[in-house]
Amino acid sequence: xxxxxxxxxxxxxxxxxxxxxTFVYEDTHRILYQAIYFLVTSKEETEDILQETYLKALExxxxxxxxxxxxxxxxxxxxxxxFNHLKKRKRHERIEEEHQIPSSYHENxxxxxxxxxQFLKKEELLIVxxxxxxxxxxxxIASLLHRPLGTITWKYQWAxxxxxxxxxxxxx
Amino acid sequence: MHMPKNxxxxxxxxxxxxxxxxxxxxxQEKIETNTEIKEETHRSKPFLKWxxxxxxxxxxxxxxxxxxxxxxxxxxxxxxxxxxxxFAFSTFSSFSLLQKGNNLKMRKSLEEGExxxxxxxxxxxxxxxxxxxxIEKGITVVETEKKEGYAYAEEITITQxxxxxxxxxxxxxxxxxxVDEDEKETKTFYMGEMMYxxxxxxxxxxxxxxxxxxxxxxxxxxxxxxxxxxxxETKREIENGEEExxxxxxxxxxxxxxxxxxxxxxxxxxxxTLEYESKTLDLQYCFSNETDENGNSYYLxxxxxxxxxxxxxxxNEIGNxxxxxxxxxxxxxxxxLEY
Numbered sequence: 001x002x003x004x005x006x007x008x009x010x011x012x013x014x015x016x017x018x019x020x021x022t023f024v025y026e027d028t029h030r031i032l033y034q035a036i037y038f039l040v041t042s043k044e045e046t047e048d049i050l051q052e053t054y055l056k057a058l059e060x061x062x063x064x065x066x067x068x069x070x071x072x073x074x075x076x077x078x079x080x081x082x083f084n085h086l087k088k089r090k091r092h093e094r095i096e097e098e099h100q101i102p103s104s105y106h107e108n109x110x111x112x113x114x115x116x117x118q119f120l121k122k123e124e125l126l127i128v129x130x131x132x133x134x135x136x137x138x139x140x141i142a143s144l145l146h147r148p149l150g151t152i153t154w155k156y157q158w159a160x161x162x163x164x165x166x167x168x169x170x171x172x
Numbered sequence: 173m174h175m176p177k178n179x180x181x182x183x184x185x186x187x188x189x190x191x192x193x194x195x196x197x198x199x200q201e202k203i204e205t206n207t208e209i210k211e212e213t214h215r216s217k218p219f220l221k222w223x224x225x226x227x228x229x230x231x232x233x234x235x236x237x238x239x240x241x242x243x244x245x246x247x248x249x250x251x252x253x254x255x256x257x258x259f260a261f262s263t264f265s266s267f268s269l270l271q272k273g274n275n276l277k278m279r280k281s282l283e284e285g286e287x288x289x290x291x292x293x294x295x296x297x298x299x300x301x302x303x304x305x306x307i308e309k310g311i312t313v314v315e316t317e318k319k320e321g322y323a324y325a326e327e328i329t330i331t332q333x334x335x336x337x338x339x340x341x342x343x344x345x346x347x348x349x350x351v352d353e354d355e356k357e358t359k360t361f362y363m364g365e366m367m368y369x370x371x372x373x374x375x376x377x378x379x380x381x382x383x384x385x386x387x388x389x390x391x392x393x394x395x396x397x398x399x400x401x402x403x404x405e406t407k408r409e410i411e412n413g414e415e416e417x418x419x420x421x422x423x424x425x426x427x428x429x430x431x432x433x434x435x436x437x438x439x440x441x442x443x444x445t446l447e448y449e450s451k452t453l454d455l456q457y458c459f460s461n462e463t464d465e466n467g468n469s470y471y472l473x474x475x476x477x478x479x480x481x482x483x484x485x486x487x488n489e490i491g492n493x494x495x496x497x498x499x500x501x502x503x504x505x506x507x508x509l510e511y
Contacts, residue, residue, distance in 0.1 A: 018203050025196040033192045047195050054199050061478075087393065090378075112179060113186040121382075132180045133187050158384065163179065 006070045010062045024054070028071060031134060032078050038129045039082045040089075041117050049085060053078040072144050079145075083122055112167070119166050124159040131156060282481045282497060284507055290483070291495040291509045316340060322364055340367040343375075356383040366396070373397055401425040457483075475500040 003011070006027050012020035032053060037046045056077050062070070117125055123145070130136040130144070142152045316327040322342035329338050343364025350357045362377040374397040382389040390410040397403040407418040420427050458474040471485040484496045488510065497506040 013203065018200055021200050021203060022196060025199070029194075029196070030192060034187050034190060037190065038187075043191075043193065047193060051195060051199050051202065055202060058203065064478075111186045112183045113190065116183075128183075133184050167179065 004070060007062055007065075010058065010060075010070060014058060014062060021054075028074055031071075032074060034133065035075065035126060035129055036078050036082050038113065038117060038125050039079075039122055040085060041114055045085065049078065049081050052081050056081070075144060079126060086122060115167060116163065119162055120159055124155055124162070127152060127156050128159050128163075282499075282506060287481075287495075287497050287507045288509060291493075291497075291511055318342070324364075337368075341365075341375075342367075343377075354385055357381070481506065 006024065009020045009023045009027075013024060029050065033046060033050055036049045036053075037043070040046055040049065053074060057070075057074050060068075060073065116128065120128065126145075127141055130141050131138065136144075138152045138156065139149055141147075142149045145152065312329045314327050316325045318325040319342040321344075323344050324342070326341045327338060328341065329336055341364060343362045345360065345362045347361075348359045350359075358379075358381040360377075360379040362375075364375060366373050366375050376393075376395045378393045380389075380391045382391075388410075390408075392408045394406045395403055396406075401422065401424050403422050405420045405422070407416075409416045409418075456476040456479045458472075458476055460472050460474070462472045463469050468486070473483040473485070475482045480500050482498045482500050484498065486494050486496075488494050492510050495507075495509045495511070497508070498504065499506055
């Protein structure tokens, strides 16, 4: 059984060699950070979710896991935490709205990175990020999200349609 | 209006320019301080025992009861809960009992002592499981006397074989509908309190229905609070005909248990997958009600992924449950335990 370098480092961290975490972090943090940021559009929240992702991943039994793809595993955890976080945030935003408190969540910045999250759904954002920025195939994304390939293709096309509709004019 | 040719490149560039802060030292510090994992027994509280069942119920009937209620003018609501929902409810609710005194760990092989413990715990949930199946026919909801501060009041009665449970809900609600060409989004939010016997608990119910073309996504979240740090969060998502349920139990502000369930209909048969995870337990079963070649009914807990055993549950002539454990990989018989 050949374990990936990433998995070996995860096991090493679990066995007490905490300095191996540096390698885990170097190999994975960029994609995780960017994917989370695209969803929550807040650096502070991204950092918290990223930390939670790693801590949660280290609870997994990596030594006996011969099936999981560690990178996919980390992305799945990050996605789940970020999605849950967004739901909680919605509730808080509702309270802020009711009490006319200025929203404390969205960082007021420009660019597609901040514009797309305003109208794409969370899963669409993830699909767009992985396909456009990371250049993952739809099949790879389908495997990550445990969805049929057709669903991913459909969602991606739907996202493109929305992008065209909402930002088309800005680029005309 | 046309699609900009370079929007993809622009997005890539923006990500490349995104300042990624190195937070590895702070995570490493956390890892070092977290090396000792607490062994928690997660003794179940009475709140959790019935609370998770109630949360499930509200979540399930939420779609039919709360979300379809237009202005609360209809005095009686008789939600229709199909078998699939009732099954999910019962399985879920019952599973909460598994956490009681659980100290199982992820393991390579199932030892007899562990099998004994699992059998005892599963036995506890079985009568509950069977009785909650009756909920399909046994729910009545009527409007009741309002309470100050709340626009709606409803009394829910759950009739089981030998007894009834009565809950009263007091709540306010808001609803928002957004229509954007072929996309419609309906958001509903309820906040209130629930009375069970002499105790009162706060709850929130959030429903979101998104309709795009032929696709409908539904998402309901119900939270029942014992207090602000101790609560049960229940989620139900329906998308593309697939149903997913998720339960999280929080104690002292920390998530101590999570259960996920997926329900699929295969060849007119309901297949329910349970995934139960806590710091001390990681089990996954596929739960089903089966019939053997002689027409006798039995329950099957089919171990999935790392759960290396399956359990077939029957009743013997004196009414005791017989738990037959099998190795999942080669179907070798392991133990038979009677309770």
